[in-house]
Amino acid sequence: MSFKELNISKKIIERLDTLKISNPTEVQQLVIPLILNGEDVVTISPTGSGKTEAYSIPIINKLLSSVDRKGGVIILSPTRELALQTHQRIIKLVPQGYDIQLATIIGGQSYEMQIQAIEQEPPIIIATPGRLFDLINQQKLDLERFDTLIIDEADEMLQLGFLATLFQILGFLPKRRQTLLFSATFPKELEKECSKILQNPIQIQVAHKGHYQGQTNQFLLFVDKNDKKELIRYLIDEYNIQSALIFTRTIHGVDRIVKDLTNNGYSAQGLYGDKSQSVRNSIVNDFKADKFRFLVATDIASRGLHLDHLNYVINYELPDSADQYIHRIGRVGRSNIEGYAYTFCDAEDNSALINLQINLQKTIPIMEQHPYVLSWQKMLSANQLTNKKKTSSNKKRK
Template sequence: MSFKDLQLNRPILRAIAEKGYDNPTLVQEKTIPLVLNGKDVIVSAQTGTGKTAAFALPILQLLYDKQEGPKKGKKIKALIVSPTRELAIQIAENFEAYATHTKLESAVIFGGAAIEPQKELLRNGIDILIATPGRLLDLHKQDEINLDYVQTLVLDEADLMLDMGFIDDVKKIERLCPKTKQTLLFSATIPYKVEQLASTILTEPQRIEVAQNSSTSKNVNQLLYFTPKKDKIELALHLLRNTIKGNIIIFRRTKYGVDKLEKTLLKNGYLADSIHGDKSQTARQDALKRFKKKEINILIATDVAARGIDIDHLDAVFNFDLPNVPETYVHRIGRTARAGQSGMAYSLCSADEKSYLIDIQKLIHLQLDVMDDHPYPLDPKAKPIIHKSAKSGSKHKKGRKSEASKKKKKRWY
């Protein structure tokens, strides 16, 4: 099937061709006709399957006929809600590229950046708004945003949005839009809480599932290294020197862990930068730009900061820490081996992470290849280390105990 078969108009087809896309992906093929027919949809698909175009192209097509009119008089007709700033910016870039031969205007707003320039964008009049939930509600409270004319509402990465605690914000945003709107929900996985949300805000939705939620690409070679927690940094340096090459994303569970590893790599002469939630928006964007321009070849990230970020030609994903949510492993390694390319996934596992590993292998129905040939092996009998206080007993002085107490005799009082 070609994009022409999806009933898209010439200006949009021209923009798609300029982006270098020949044929629609499976998720685009299934979703675009339903969106054009005005249906509500729930789409379950991993990142890297072409989800953004699956909603952006039909939205542009639906708005194309209504695009004439003075710029100042433009009303927000499509609203895309995204959990993270990076993802919102990326979606906005895609809309801009696809709408290049139309007069449709889009804007992106998110927290962690100056609010006045965003107000200015909104006052100029736009057709399509891409926003993170917090900033969207802030600006709505200040009467800078009117959602009365929204025809299509998109909730992107719904599972992450709920994991980040945005459930009430999402429900509020949905209520601020007209009842007659079309709602599109996109999610990498459809856990129970996403099902619950969908049942309250979607009308007779069509379901589209592209690949099982647990599937990992067959083009990713997944290797596992057992090692003591204290030796992880040394093993990481050993692998970077001898084994792992090219453009790499290294995942850690915590912001502190990201910062610590970045300092170590920089000290050892590696070209690295990092992204996590405590970094300013500018710093995060700069790190991403440097990575995309190949000024650095290692990007260290937490899962939330990296979710949905599109990076072409990623050679390897390195799980310095195994994730405690097995689906997160699938998201992480799905960043390499995109569009038919091959890629590598390296994972370090310490004794206290063995339970995470069991859950991951259950989910992906695959036993990871264990690499024993390295200088920092884990004792096969090693058990998770449980840190206990060196002192035993209470720090308070014990009171006198009577003989009755010592013999555990029952007392009358």
């Protein structure tokens, strides 16, 4: 199927051709006609499957075809990074010669500049829920003219605790509107809330397994906790890894890994939420521009980072959930390039690994050939020792 068959404006098709986007992805084929038809839609589709374009193309199409352009679009994003990158991707899709203004409303940036942008009445506002609701409370923004609401990465919105704020925002939007919800996963709690957010939605689901298993080679590496930094360096040298995204749980962990890499001659920088937005933006842009090789991050980077030519992800620790694992490894294997995801597992992660693979409904292949292998026997023995220490410690407390 081609974009021409989806009844998209010729100007948009010409723009897509310029961007070398020739054919719609599966999710775009399924969702674009429904959006153009005015339906409420719930779309569950893997990271990297083209969800942003699946809603951006039809909303741009509707704005171009509208004579008065009185309607408006609100796009809610869970993180600042995702909001900023959505802004950039939509701008690229707007045909040359057409002026569709966008305003991005996020925390960590000037209120004054954002209020000035709002006063221009842009047809598209991309926002994080907290800052958007803040400006509504200050009576700086009236949502009555916005007849389309897009909730992007809804599962992350739920996980970050934005559900209450989302419902508050809904109260300021027109009741007669088109609502589109996009998510990489569909937890039961989110499923329960959909009927309160959308009206008779059509649900589209693109299978996760076929996507991330097909494009990303996944490996599980058993390793002692004390050998993890050495194992990172081994993988870099053994497989000639020029660039990688390395995930760890804590800010302290980010700083330690960055220090170890730089001390051993590898260029690296860290990314986490405590850094200012301008610094975070600069780090991401420098990474995209190949100004350093390794980006070490907390899970702030598992959503919203569109790194189209990234091949490698390293999970220094197991993620907290299967959904988080999917989002982490979804940073690679995009744009039809082959991706590799290496996940480290130490003795203390034994039960977490079992839960992860049960929830993934798959077994991650084990990489047995590396210099720091922690065998199953050693792993179980170390795990028993850890449990004994915990039991002993608990007895002492009593």
